[in-house]
Amino acid sequence: MTESKEARRSQIDLPSGYQVEHDPDDLWGDSRVIVNIGPTHPAMHGALRMVAKLNGETIEKSYCEFGFTHRAKEKLGENRTFHNFTVYTDRLNYCSALINNVTYAMSVEKLMGVEVPERCVWIRMICCELARVMDHLICVGINAVDLGAFSFFLYGFHQREEAYTLVEKLCGARLTTSFTRIGGLMGDAPDGFEKELKAWVEKTRKVIDEMDELLTNNKIWKKRTVGVGVFSKQDCMDYSFSGPNARAAGIDLDLRRDQPCMFYKNVEFDVPVAQNGDVFDRYMVRINEIRQSLNILSQCADKMKKGPIWSEDKRVRIPEKTVVHNTMEGLIHHFKFFMTGFEVPAGEAYTQFEAANGELGFYIVSKGATRAHRMRIRGPSVWHFQALSPMVEGEKIADMVAALGSINIIAGELDR
Amino acid sequence: MDIRHPIPTNGGEWVTQFGEIWRGQVADLKKTFDGAIEEVKMPQADATDVPIIYVKRDRLVEVLKFLKETDGFEYGFLADITATDESSELRFEVVYQLFSQSKLCRIRVKVRVPEGVSVPSAVSVWKGADWAEREVYDMYGVQFEGHPNLRRILMDERWVGHPLRKDYPIKGYQIFTDPQAVDPERLK
Incomplete structure (x- = not known):
């Protein structure tokens, strides 16, 4: 039964004397409304706020706000020693804290000209890929939960917990890892770690296939995601998209392959690319990237050999505990290292790495002191969140939730 | 040892890989923008990982556009x-x-x-420059000329001071009890 616009309009009780302006685009009289979504709405992951002008259910115009969890990381970077700042990097993208740790350590090492031994690099690569898998699992999982596919999320989340157990074996912490040190690592991987890692990889491969079968061809999932939240290749270029979100729109670029650091040249992997740049493609790219990360992980486990994990550079080497506890010089060294820190030679560098969300960059300017002159963190989420408003213009409000979940905004690296 | 020491697993090959390209690009830039390039710092000669081009303020957008669109540069x-x-x-x-x-x-x-002097905005070259410039304004108080919507982004709009300036105090409070209201102007 269809009612005419006039009939519907007459059903709305309006206060006497209230005149409805005639607007031909309006669905019915006075249907435009301004809605505040967030900052504490469960669909807005983290503390994000979107102010949207709705016409019925359609978002006509919107703007986004953030900064509710701003912790002045960049200012802290200028007021903490280079060693101290490692723990703050955990709290950037907290879904993949290890990637932040590694990128930060690499950026300071680049400024100091410190080379780390081979085993250290392999363990760091394992950390990065493990963190990438964890990040992608949570992204596709939560995206599915937002759209109503709850069991899919549990499959991934279980495997993610197992991955956290592996991380716990490496560094004792699950979420805020602080695993890297400048010039090395907090500790070596325990005996038999490679074997456990490979067992986890094999298990996760099966789980990913299961997840893929469960959701990818599901009719409802496809209806909710295909053609939703489209962001074209050109738009992605304009808004500096990077990582899986850019690859979903057809930008064939992966910094691991194209600007390789660590030993990414020595491992084989493909870079999954899609063409349409919608929610479904971002999901597909992430699922396929998990598979590639698992390939890299098993190659790393094979290629890793026993050896030292610390650089021999005296400036950054944390003194051994036996030396600290038994010698005067060792104690002084230890005290100086942790109280005043080491000096980083003057210079500036922008170190980038393909984090789970895109290009994570640390731009550090040093003036030769123990603290940075400028510690800039380029989080990919800032650039992705900026594009949310243009991305969802003209879409339904429920599709905004799908789009937001698919670009994986992490409030930690957004607000810094 | 400092940044001049190349690390093979951390971008150490850039100087040999891109050195020729960079030198050609810098020569091209100097030729095209005679007088607009104040200074150039090159890796190895100076303590930096990539070339730094210091540009005069009034020709910044021109240079950025050139770098983005010209064949042989393509810094998109x-x-x-x-x-x-x-x-x-x-x-x-x-x-x-x-x-x-x-x-x-x-x-x-x-x-x-x-x-107190403004910088021309790069929003006409990259749409995505919008928020990054707002953040620079928020943190340093640098104004961007021609920016469509230069407001604070991380801090509250009522905040006083620019936190990342070196003379900004590290401790202190500014407490707002009311939330930031919706700005209907921005939804037009």
Whole structure:
């Protein structure tokens, strides 16, 4: 039964004397409304706020706000020693804290000209890929939960917990890892770690296939995601998209392959690319990237050999505990290292790495002191969140939730 | 040892890989923008990882556009916009990190400005420069000329002071009990 616009309009009780302006685009009289979504709405992951002008259910115009969890990381970077700042990097993208740790350590090492031994690099690569898998699992999982596919999320989340157990074996912490040190690592991987890692990889491969079968061809999932939240290749270029979100729109670029650091040249992997740049493609790219990360992980486990994990550079080497506890010089060294820190030679560098969300960059300017002159963190989420408003213009409000979940905004690296 | 020491697992090969490209590009830039390039710092000669081009303020957008669109440069990806507080007469340096997705090399453009002088906005070149410039304004108080919507972004709009300036106090409070209201103007 269809009612005419006039009939519907007459059903709305309006206060006497209230005149409805005639607007031909309006669905019915006075249907435009301004809605505040967030900052504490469960669909807005983290503390994000979107102010949207709705016409019925359609978002006509919107703007986004953030900064509710701003912790002045960049200012802290200028007021903490280079060693101290490692723990703050955990709290950037907290879904993949290890990637932040590694990128930060690499950026300071680049400024100091410190080379780390081979085993250290392999363990760091394992950390990065493990963190990438964890990040992608949570992204596709939560995206599915937002759209109503709850069991899919549990499959991934279980495997993610197992991955956290592996991380716990490496560094004792699950979420805020602080695993890297400048010039090395907090500790070596325990005996038999490679074997456990490979067992986890094999298990996760099966789980990913299961997840893929469960959701990818599901009719409802496809209806909710295909053609939703489209962001074209050109738009992605304009808004500096990077990582899986850019690859979903057809930008064939992966910094691991194209600007390789660590030993990414020595491992084989493909870079999954899609063409349409919608929610479904971002999901597909992430699922396929998990598979590639698992390939890299098993190659790393094979290629890793026993050896030292610390650089021999005296400036950054944390003194051994036996030396600290038994010698005067060792104690002084230890005290100086942790109280005043080491000096980083003057210079500036922008170190980038393909984090789970895109290009994570640390731009550090040093003036030769123990603290940075400028510690800039380029989080990919800032650039992705900026594009949310243009991305969802003209879409339904429920599709905004799908789009937001698919670009994986992490409030930690957004607000810094 | 400092940044001049190449690390094979951490971008150490860039100088040999891109050195020729960078030198050609810098020569080209100097020829095209006679007088607009104040200074160039090259890796190895100076303590930096990629070339830094210091550009005069009034020709910044021209140079950025040239870097983005000209064949042989193709720096189409704006990686970052930020600033540093140098506490000198030309107080701020606004920094543009560019990345060429076809040549896979990076370059850095800087512009020096004294306090109270605005920088031309790069929003006409990259739409995504919008928020990055707002953040620089929020943190340093550098104004961007021609920016569509230059407001604070991380801090509350009622905040006083620019936190990343070197003379900004580390401890202190500014407490707002009311939330920031919706601005209907921005939904037009």
